[in-house]
Amino acid sequence: MSPAKRDVLVCIGLAIVLALVPLVIGTRYIITQMTLFFIWAIVVTQWNLVLGVAGIFSLAQMALFAVGAYATAMLAYYFAIPVIVAMPAAALITVAASLVIGAACLRLRGPYVALLTLAIAQVIYLVVVNDTACFTNPPSGCLPLFGGVRGFSRFGDLGFRALLGSKFYVAHYYVGLSLAVLAVMFSIAIIRGPLGLAFKALRDNPGYAMSRGISKFKYQLWVFGLSAFFTGLAGAFYAAQFGVVGPIVFSIAMLLFLLSMIVVGGMGTIWGPLLGAALLMLADEGMREVGDWRDIGLGLVLAVFVILLPKGLAGVRLRRAKAGL
Amino acid sequence: MTAAREPLLSCKGVSKFFGALAAVNNLSFDVYPGDVLGIGGPNGAGKTTLFEVISGLNQATSGSVIFQGRDISMLPPETVCHAGIARTFQLNASFESLSVRDNVRVAAYFGRENRAYPGLKVGPDVEEQTTAALEAVGLAGKDHLIAGELPVLDRKLLMLAGAIATKPRLLLMDEPVGGLSPREIDHMMDAVRRIAQGGVTIVLIEHVMRFLVQLSTRVLIMHHGESIYEGPPQGLAKDRTVIDVYLGEGASERLGKLMEAGQS
Ligand SMILES: Nc1ncnc2c1ncn2[C@@H]1O[C@H](COP(=O)(O)OP(=O)(O)OP(=O)(O)O)[C@@H](O)[C@H]1O
Numbered sequence A: 001m002s003p004a005k006r007d008v009l010v011c012i013g014l015a016i017v018l019a020l021v022p023l024v025i026g027t028r029y030i031i032t033q034m035t036l037f038f039i040w041a042i043v044v045t046q047w048n049l050v051l052g053v054a055g056i057f058s059l060a061q062m063a064l065f066a067v068g069a070y071a072t073a074m075l076a077y078y079f080a081i082p083v084i085v086a087m088p089a090a091a092l093i094t095v096a097a098s099l100v101i102g103a104a105c106l107r108l109r110g111p112y113v114a115l116l117t118l119a120i121a122q123v124i125y126l127v128v129v130n131d132t133a134c135f136t137n138p139p140s141g142c143l144p145l146f147g148g149v150r151g152f153s154r155f156g157d158l159g160f161r162a163l164l165g166s167k168f169y170v171a172h173y174y175v176g177l178s179l180a181v182l183a184v185m186f187s188i189a190i191i192r193g194p195l196g197l198a199f200k201a202l203r204d205n206p207g208y209a210m211s212r213g214i215s216k217f218k219y220q221l222w223v224f225g226l227s228a229f230f231t232g233l234a235g236a237f238y239a240a241q242f243g244v245v246g247p248i249v250f251s252i253a254m255l256l257f258l259l260s261m262i263v264v265g266g267m268g269t270i271w272g273p274l275l276g277a278a279l280l281m282l283a284d285e286g287m288r289e290v291g292d293w294r295d296i297g298l299g300l301v302l303a304v305f306v307i308l309l310p311k312g313l314a315g316v317r318l319r320r321a322k323a324g325l
Numbered sequence B: 001m002t003a004a005r006e007p008l009l010s011c012k013g014v015s016k017f018f019g020a021l022a023a024v025n026n027l028s029f030d031v032y033p034g035d036v037l038g039i040g041g042p043n044g045a046g047k048t049t050l051f052e053v054i055s056g057l058n059q060a061t062s063g064s065v066i067f068q069g070r071d072i073s074m075l076p077p078e079t080v081c082h083a084g085i086a087r088t089f090q091l092n093a094s095f096e097s098l099s100v101r102d103n104v105r106v107a108a109y110f111g112r113e114n115r116a117y118p119g120l121k122v123g124p125d126v127e128e129q130t131t132a133a134l135e136a137v138g139l140a141g142k143d144h145l146i147a148g149e150l151p152v153l154d155r156k157l158l159m160l161a162g163a164i165a166t167k168p169r170l171l172l173m174d175e176p177v178g179g180l181s182p183r184e185i186d187h188m189m190d191a192v193r194r195i196a197q198g199g200v201t202i203v204l205i206e207h208v209m210r211f212l213v214q215l216s217t218r219v220l221i222m223h224h225g226e227s228i229y230e231g232p233p234q235g236l237a238k239d240r241t242v243i244d245v246y247l248g249e250g251a252s253e254r255l256g257k258l259m260e261a262g263q264s
């Protein structure tokens, strides 16, 4: 069996198991947390394409996620577009934003890409929170163009609340699952296909890749554009799921949390980031009780992995497989 | 040889300056279809720099490079590759974390032509070409090894397989046998001969004179970025300038004997 086929089968198997979960578990909290897991799973599999597969150290992914979330909220709020229509539109807007960021990073290497993308994310964040002039004045009070510190709420939803009443969260679970399955299939197609070859070749040796016919310009834009679509869609779904979009999506804590998922799971692999997302969400859950220590705990987990297992958990498995274990 | 024959590659007054240093200085030469042009010369003569200029990794300061009648001096490396020029590198280059097969697959898929939109799958024609390139250099059966873990001969052969997988008309090889043992040199010589017989025109840089003179139909010796000898390999051991700046007396005598032995 080809690796691509095996990956697709694993993905289908996981999807079937996860589709059965709401039939067995009725606790709303667990179902909602798993929906959130699907959202993070989408973001990390797509971020991994840039970070792990193409080896471009971009930290812009959470800002792109925010673009998807804000674009959905703003399209729905200002133009009264149904959320279900606003979501794919927001994903395309995110792609456009990502192409601009990718072009800006073209001539930069390694840590400079990280610095520039972080700076871009901060600028977007500052534009959002520092603009306090009232753009409209709804009954709830003054609302700046980008929502200010308060953000957007009451911009509509996917319609499941009206349809299913208090059970709407189950429908959201399935929407999240479907998007996550699509995003994972998408990343498999890229990593196992010619695009993945081009990205990895440019990562390993850009000069050599160019002299074998790969345009750095073109494929850097491809990876930025492609990885942004589902990231934007995840942000859009986040807006629909929670009904609120505020500047918290820009927080460094959130960025580090997602980055840790990729590092812990294994950069550049198909299943590593998903494994990392599941593990870190469980660890985070386990540390709920300890309040402020939570961030410190996550920081320690990240540090341990960077030092002891730089290739993440997927890296351990690969090495074992090679040793014939 | 008729005078009307068009050169495949033509360098016209090519110069490359690094600051005040002329690494390549007003160099002109032609390469005809079917040639194997060997380039020699002392360290720092500008041989690698010349390849950088032809392959588009580093643009010439002045002069022009004409390939199949088209000026390629200003083209980026990927376009030069698509035009039909492939090269290997003096320092072993590879996609370290990829398998041997993927290393060649990249070249076979992206190296032949500009792909406006990348496809979803590597087609059977590309797979065939990948297999053919691996077989041509003697790497068949090593498909799944990781490039970064290969011994030095295999790395050089892998680079060569990648180059020919792009289906070049012209192959530039930078010190293909540097650091190899005599047996390994023979293996590489066979591979290069087969490629040349397959209709690929070759320019190769080499310090190992045995390799250079046995493969080349013509030799160019560079010194300080300029040509000090251009002609048949047989003339090398008798050329005063070449002996003085490059070969030295001892090496030129050995080379002379080698040439005589080869002719008899
Ligand atoms: N990128 C660069 N920047 C500055 N100087 C350079 C650069 N590349 C090469 N040079 C200089 O240009 C000259 C020619 O170098 P080049 O590598 O072309 O020589 P070479 O003939 O290939 O030598 P060798 O036989 O040692 O490989 C040398 O003096 C080298 O130091």
Ligand SMILES: [Mg+2]
Residues within 6 Å of the ligand: B047, B048, B049, B090
């Ligand atoms: Mg050199």
